[in-house]
Amino acid sequence: MGRRIAQIICFAFGALLFALYFSQHPTARSLNTAVMIDYWQIIFAITLLVGVISFVRINLSNIRRGDNRPYRIISLVGLAVMPILAIIWGIKGNSPFMWMFEYVQVPMQSTVFALLAFFVASASFRGFRARSAPAAVLLTAALLTLTSRSSLEGIVPQFITEAADWVRGNPSMAARRAILIGIGLGSLTTSLRVILGIERTWLGSDK
Amino acid sequence: MKRLNSRHWIFSGLFAIVVITMAANVNLDMRVSPETERMFNYIDSLPTGATVIVSFDHEASSLPEIRPIALALLRHTFSRDLNLIGIALLAEGTGIGYRLMTQTADEYDKTYGIDYVYLGFKPQYIAAILSMGESIPDTYPEDYLGYAYRDHEMLQNIKNYNDIAGVISIADGSLTTHWIEYGASRYNVKVSAAVTAAMMTTYDPYLASGQLHAMFGGLRGAAEYEKLIGIGGSGKRSMLAQSVAHIYVVLLIIVGNIIYFRGRRKDGGSS
Helix, strand or coil, X not given: CHXXXXXXXXXXXXXXXXXXXXXXXXXXXXXXXXXXXXXXXXXXXXXXXXXXXXXXXXXXXXXXXXXXXHHHHHHHHHHHHHHHXXXXXCCCCCCHHHHHHHHHHHHHHXXXXXXXXXXXXXXXXXCCCCCCHHHHHHHHHHHHHHHHCCCCEXXXXXXXXXXXXXXXHCHHHHHHHHHHHHHHHHHHHHHHHHHCCCCCHHHCCCC | CCCCCHHHHXXXXXXXXXXXXXXXXXXXXXXXXXXXXXXXXXXXXXCCCCEEEEEEECCHHHHHHXXXXXXXXXXXXXXXXXXXXXXXXXXXXXXXHHHHHHHHHHHCCCCECCCEEEEEECCCHXXXXXXXXXXHHHHCCECCCCCEHXXXXXXXXXXXXXXXXXXXXXXXXXXXXXXXXXXXXXXXXXXXXXXXXXXXXXXXXXXXXXXXXXXXXXXXXXXXXXXXXXXXXXXXXXXXXXXXXXXXXXXXXXXXXXXHHHHHHHCCCCC
């Protein structure tokens, strides 16, 4: 019975939002605005709460087990400190919250991201080999792109830049288009299957 | 002490060449790509006083690449006396966007509320894009600083996308896609993008089809844009580091393959 009610709610809201999206009627448009401005935000806030509770529960149980205890404590302290700073001093201008964001979070995230350059360099030496014809094609495309995206005008022949632009504008774009169209059609069919109740895995098992 | 293996040497080599090149401060010239020129011409073609939404749709991790891109773009828009509305559809872009906007506004003596406004973050980006198409003041009743939307002189006649010349999404991910799918397709707002280099090929089909009006990106795009506006910035300098790193990786690939093929010949082609 519970599954049936969930399915009916899913169908009703799926069909309603689908109709509202395409309708130009003033009532439909104002209802659409209300759904987007109010209801989506409420749903988002609740999902955020679910995420935070889950994060705290998982970390607490792992701390109890002694699994990566220092890191998990730091995570929980971070989770608690940022809202406290935001509630007391706000999140704007030169608030402590913004200081923590700019001088702790931003450098840490940028550092982790920058480490990728080192791993790419290492992987290019150890793993990027022309073992087969397709691998050789991939390798050539990578070399062309890397060279053309450097500021080496006057050093690198013009035809390399032109070849890299051709790779980006033809085979790369064709593949990307195919993927995008595939994703679009897949999303459309999955959405229809969910709305019409054909796809029911999101409801969980019968147990 | 444990012996260094090839990976450690590669890491050290990359670190050394980037530091040396940055210290040497070599001046490299570069050709401006047609796509960067197109973005520049688009901004240049907008009439004085036109209102543009700049959306900071990125996270903190990509700031070293996003900052020069955003600064070059904002400098150009402010120098053209365009009115800017700043928003952020990812929480992490909110504070960054505000800082970048106020920094460049100060450079051009622009006044908050008259020349630019920062509306800040709105969760649920698809809902935010769609609801701004219906009503921007309903979506953002207050700006980032807590002032009422209606109190700003610049926003008096801005109700929805019909009153906006275009949207520029500064992104490090796929959020620009949502601007195209919902903003451009549904409300016909002109969407352009300034993105990280890794995302450029993702948007190539949209640019080719005209769904995306203009796009530039990456450190190279930032350096090219700095060249076009005639203001030096961190894009050109960072591009230097990126260029030597690219050459280094190209050399590593070549050396790695030479070693591989020599080893294969020695083994009689068995490996």
